[in-house]
Amino acid sequence: MRCLAETFSNVVCTVCGCCCDNIEVTVEGRKVVKVKNGCAISMSKFMNYGEERIPTPLIRRKGELAEASYEEALREAASILKKAKYPLLYGWSLTSCEAIEVGVELTEAVGGVMDNTTTTCHGPTVLGEHDIGVSTCTLGEVRHRADLVVYWGCNPLHAHPNHMKRYTVLSKGRFRASRKDRKLVVVDVRRTDTAKVADFFLQVSTNEDYELLSALRVAVRGDEIEQDSVAGVPAEKIEELAEIMINCEFGILFFGLGLTMTPGKSRNIDLALSLVRDLNSKTKFLIMPMRGHFNVTGVNHVSAWETGYPYAVDLSRGYPRYNPGDTTAIDILLRGECDAALVAASDPVASFPAKACRHLAEIPLITIDPHYSATTLVSDVVFPSALTGIETCGTVYRMDGVVLESKKIVEPLGGVRSDVEILKDMLKLIRG
Amino acid sequence: MKTVWEGYSMGGIKVKLLTGRSLDQGKSKERGKLSEDYVKCVAVCEFNKEDLEAFKISPGQNVRVSTDFGSVVVRAAASTQQLPKATVFMPYGPWTGIVVNPETHGTGMPSLKGLEAEVSAAPSEKILSLKELVKQFAGR
Numbered sequence: 001m002r003c004l005a006e007t008f009s010n011v012v013c014t015v016c017g018c019c020c021d022n023i024e025v026t027v028e029g030r031k032v033v034k035v036k037n038g039c040a041i042s043m044s045k046f047m048n049y050g051e052e053r054i055p056t057p058l059i060r061r062k063g064e065l066a067e068a069s070y071e072e073a074l075r076e077a078a079s080i081l082k083k084a085k086y087p088l089l090y091g092w093s094l095t096s097c098e099a100i101e102v103g104v105e106l107t108e109a110v111g112g113v114m115d116n117t118t119t120t121c122h123g124p125t126v127l128g129e130h131d132i133g134v135s136t137c138t139l140g141e142v143r144h145r146a147d148l149v150v151y152w153g154c155n156p157l158h159a160h161p162n163h164m165k166r167y168t169v170l171s172k173g174r175f176r177a178s179r180k181d182r183k184l185v186v187v188d189v190r191r192t193d194t195a196k197v198a199d200f201f202l203q204v205s206t207n208e209d210y211e212l213l214s215a216l217r218v219a220v221r222g223d224e225i226e227q228d229s230v231a232g233v234p235a236e237k238i239e240e241l242a243e244i245m246i247n248c249e250f251g252i253l254f255f256g257l258g259l260t261m262t263p264g265k266s267r268n269i270d271l272a273l274s275l276v277r278d279l280n281s282k283t284k285f286l287i288m289p290m291r292g293h294f295n296v297t298g299v300n301h302v303s304a305w306e307t308g309y310p311y312a313v314d315l316s317r318g319y320p321r322y323n324p325g326d327t328t329a330i331d332i333l334l335r336g337e338c339d340a341a342l343v344a345a346s347d348p349v350a351s352f353p354a355k356a357c358r359h360l361a362e363i364p365l366i367t368i369d370p371h372y373s374a375t376t377l378v379s380d381v382v383f384p385s386a387l388t389g390i391e392t393c394g395t396v397y398r399m400d401g402v403v404l405e406s407k408k409i410v411e412p413l414g415g416v417r418s419d420v421e422i423l424k425d426m427l428k429l430i431r432g
Numbered sequence: 433m434k435t436v437w438e439g440y441s442m443g444g445i446k447v448k449l450l451t452g453r454s455l456d457q458g459k460s461k462e463r464g465k466l467s468e469d470y471v472k473c474v475a476v477c478e479f480n481k482e483d484l485e486a487f488k489i490s491p492g493q494n495v496r497v498s499t500d501f502g503s504v505v506v507r508a509a510a511s512t513q514q515l516p517k518a519t520v521f522m523p524y525g526p527w528t529g530i531v532v533n534p535e536t537h538g539t540g541m542p543s544l545k546g547l548e549a550e551v552s553a554a555p556s557e558k559i560l561s562l563k564e565l566v567k568q569f570a571g572r
Contacts, residue, residue, distance in 0.1 A: 015458070015462075040455060040458070040459055041455070041458040041459055041462060044458070044459040044460075044462040044463060045462040048462050048463045048464065051463060051464040051467075052464035052465070052466055052467070063572075119540045119541070120540075120541060120542065123539060123540045123541050124539050124540075124541050127539060155452070155453070155513070157455075158453055158454055158455045158458070158513075159452075159453040159458070161455065189450060189516065189519070189545075189546075190450070190511075190513045190514060190515055190516070190519075190521070191513065191514035192513040192514075193512070193513060203516070205516075206448050206450070206516065206519060206545075206546045207545075207546035257452065257544070257545070258452075258545065260541060261541060261542075261543065261544045261545045262543075262545045262546050263543070263546065265537060265539045265541050266539050266541075292453070311540075312540060324538075324539060324540040325536060325537075325538035325539055325540055328536065328539075328540025328541075329540075330534065330536050330540060330541075330542055331536055331540060334534055334536075347465070349526065349529075349566065349570065350461075350465065350524075350525055350526045350529070351524060351525075351529065352529060352534075352542075353501070353529055353532050353533070353534035353542050354501075354502055354529045354530045354534075354569045354570075355501070355534045356534055356542075357529060357569065357570055358569065358570055358571075360570075361566075361570035361571060361572050362571075371464070371465070372464075372465065372466055373465050374465060374526050374562055374566055377562070377563060377566045377570075377572065378566060378570045378572040
């Protein structure tokens with residue numbers, strides 16, 4: 001029998017940090033049959049959310065993952081975490097703030113380290129913000145006021161496909177009605193699809209963003225660039241960009257992993273933040289990282305309000321310690337220090353360097369995820385969970401810190417619990 | 433530190449390796465990471481047109497990408513985004529995890545862009561599925 005179709009409007013997309021909240025999803029029973037307003041990745045996520053789902057909890061027996069009851073898996077997970085001297089609890093960006101809050105409690109109860117996916121995306125951005133401070137705004141302000149948009153080291157047409165349409169050059173704002181009211185500048189190593197639609201493009205030499213940012217600061221301050229070119233860019237082009245930036249009314253610099261992952265890392269961010277600070281002596285200028293992983297901004301907020309620190313929080317001594325480079329997930333794994341791990345709402349084995357993954361596979365590993373992933377393949381205990389924003393609701397943060405309520409639009413698979421329920425049950429068992 | 437040539441010298445072509453997101457990678461990961469589609473979209477090394485001709489590599493052909501940190505076989509493809517000369521691009525995923533630099537330089541962030549690498553044609557070598565790849569590097 002065919003179910004009646006039901007359409008949900010203003011659904012929050014669960015893919016990237018844009019958290020577009022204008023998605024219209026039509027469902028028939030548990031099946032998504034139509035998605036409107038979503039980007040190509042969003043459409044793919046909603047339409048395929050039922051693919052490769054984990055039907056029941058799994059426990060590794062004789063080297064293979066085998067079906068287990070929820071209670072059995074819970075006992076095994078609690079036993080692993082209780083025995084561990086220095087467990088790592090990692091992930092958290094594809095779930096709700098409510099689940100993250102329980103995650104902090106759980107980490108405290110087992111005396112572990114809680115790190116999130118910030119560590120391999122905008123961790124250096126957080127470090128730069130500690131050093132310099134940040135002048136930022138909401139995406140709504142950008143939409144209504146920005147006449148200059150700079151994308152540096154990011155390719156939103158591929159990674160945040162609706163960003164330009166909803167918030168920047170292709171959006172219709174109160175004071176900037178159309179594309180001709182805004183200038184688009186792109187700085188990148190590659191001439192990307194985003195660069196192809198820019199009004200002004202600078203192709204920076206690989207690994208030389210730091211040098212280009214330094215030269216741009218020189219030009220913005222009105223000093224002379226003594227070299228003919230810096231980072232593969234002629235000095236006159238750098239001066240031209242400085243003029244464009246100084247002469248705008250409301251400028252915004254969005255930056256991506258092209259700055260955080262290249263040599264210099266947090267020092268690149270120091271310079272980008274300092275450039276924007278310099279520009280504010282001449283005009284209005286703001287800066288924002290292009291956060292990529294759904295509720296990753298929410299994890300930073302929850303972690304900061306619960307422990308005082310946004311990521312890489314070591315609770316093993318009974319109080320929070322924060323020392324990125326030491327208490328960050330990759331470093332702990334490379335040093336082989338953690339003796340157990342819990343991964344929630346993330347797939348580190350698909351994104352971490354192999355050497356870090358090897359240690360993850362060598363220690364008892366618990367994973368909470370709706371889908372099979374590279375991480376579930378090497379886990380010892382796997383809990384299937386309900387998909388946040390599709391099968392269960394919860395609070396999430398957009399990349400600019402605006403809080404949104406993600407919706408439940410279908411019932412979860414039979415017997416599958418939410419991250420909040422699983423984490424609370426685990427915590428209860430551990431506390432006895 | 434040893435160089436790429438000492439570690440994995442196979443007479444390959446010296447290039448700069450970039451990793452990053454691509455639209456196909458984003459869409460395919462949502463269709464399922466155990467799917468053939470994910471391997472097709474993510475186990476890829478993109479070259480610009482001039483380099484494909486200069487290196488005598490055809491799109492669709494298997495290539496081996498090697499760095500100081502590891503070596504992996506992926507499919508060569510023509511880049512959709514224009515790359516600088518002698519620079520290749522791989523979408524984020526477990527295949528890039530093999531070749532990136534895990535060193536965080538005290539920031540917590542490994543080094544995933546602008547790496548020294550070499551590529552060579554690998555017509556007789558197989559691209560591993562996600563399960564095979566994970567088994568190979570993680571032993572499970």
